[in-house]
Amino acid sequence: MQTHTHTHTQTQPIADGERSHSGSRLWAAMVQSKWMYALALPGILYFILFKFVPLWGLLIAFKEYNPFQGFWGSRWIGFTNFSDLFSSEVFYLMLRNTFAINIFSIIFMFPLPIVLALMLNEIRHEVFKRINQSIVYLPHFLSWVVVASMxxxxLSSDIGLINKLIAGMGFGPVSFLSNPNLFWGLLTAQSMWKEVGWGTIIFLAAMAGVDPQQYEAAVIDGASRMKQIWHVTLPAIRPTILILLILRLGHMADVGFEQILLMNNPLVNSVSQVFDTYAYTIGILGGKISVGVTVGMFKGVVGLTLVMLSNYAVKKLGQEGIY
Known part of the structure; x- marks a missing residue:
């Protein structure tokens, strides 16, 4: 008994000393890298203030929130908002539209920045390359109001330039903006024109990190430019492609709200109703803030689930995931 007591009293100061020494080393490392932490501080504060602090507001999804009664005065109703959402007659319509628009985007939009980045990377004249990069970047800085106006x-049936050309060839006007069968394709085409150039930045940065010796070895082996792209460039940027694809799948429940709101009209409502417009219509315009928070929470859960599943699948295929 005395031996046990003696051992305990001896090991306790040692453990405390190790923790103290570890803490001092951590503090010394932080002091040594103080300017790096100073540079990271704005980003850290941003996530704390705008990502973590507002998380308490998710509790509104479990309340019948009334702005006049406040958060604490509003009645707690549990999962009623979620059951109402899932039993809503438009829930599956919104789910179909949201996933369809995102699938269109992944199939047609996601590969395009990779292809454009490969093309820009092959340009050897630096001035011409920079001019082309600037041109394809510019649409990203236009607001969706401008894109919708263009x-x-x-495409308008009466004053649209394309319909005037069609009429000049002797054909009738095409209802591009009011045809439900064309709406998803129209949204995808707008996103491609606006964002494809901006999406090349990360891929160009990844290509810049490829070891030039790999290209030299490929040339010695007699590989053409296409074979160099296929066997050297694409394998080198594969981790970047997979990470961005996983992150993109995490936004499968999100659709560009402003884009759809501007392009929406009663004739295409059956294919334009998505979770974002529903949350705006019911939650903001209808004053049911709890419903809007419920929709946002549902979208977050769907996004998190898809990220975890896609990351698991990528790791099972032997590739590196995001965690």
Missing amino acids: SFFM
Whole structure:
């Protein structure tokens, strides 16, 4: 008994000393890298203030929130908002539209920045390359209001430039903006034109990190430019492609709200109703804030689930995931 007591009293100061020494080393490392932490501080504060602190607001999804009664005065109703959402007659319509628009985006939009980045990477004239990069980046900085206005000017049935050309060839006008069968394709085409250039930045940065010796070895082996791209460039940027694809799958329940709101009209409502517009219509315009929070929480859960499943699948295939 005395031996046990003696051992305990001896090991306790040692453990405390190890923790103290570990803490001092951590503090010394932070002091040594103080300027790096100073640079990271704005980003850290952003996530704390705008990502973590507002998380308490998710509790509104479990309340019948009334702005006049406040958060604490509003009645707790549990999962009633979720059951109402899932039993809503438009829930499966919104689910179909949201996933369909995102699938269109993944199939047609996601590969395009990779292809464009490969093309830009092959340009050897630096001035010409920078000019082309600037041109394809510019649409990203236009607001969706401008893009929607340009679409109306080009595709409108009465004043649209394309329909005027069609009429000049002796054909009748095409209802590009009011045809439900064309709506998803129209949204995808707008996103491709606006964002494809901006999406090349990360892929160009990844290509810049490829070891030039790999290209030299491929040339010695007699590989053409296409074979160099296929066997050297694409394998080198595969981790970047997979990470961005996983992150993109995490937004499968999100659709560009502003884009759809601007392009929406009563004739395409059956294919334009998505979770974002529903949350805006019911939650903001209808004053049912709890419903809006419920929709947002559902989208977050769907996104997290898809990220985890896709990351698991990528790891099972022998590739590196995001965690």
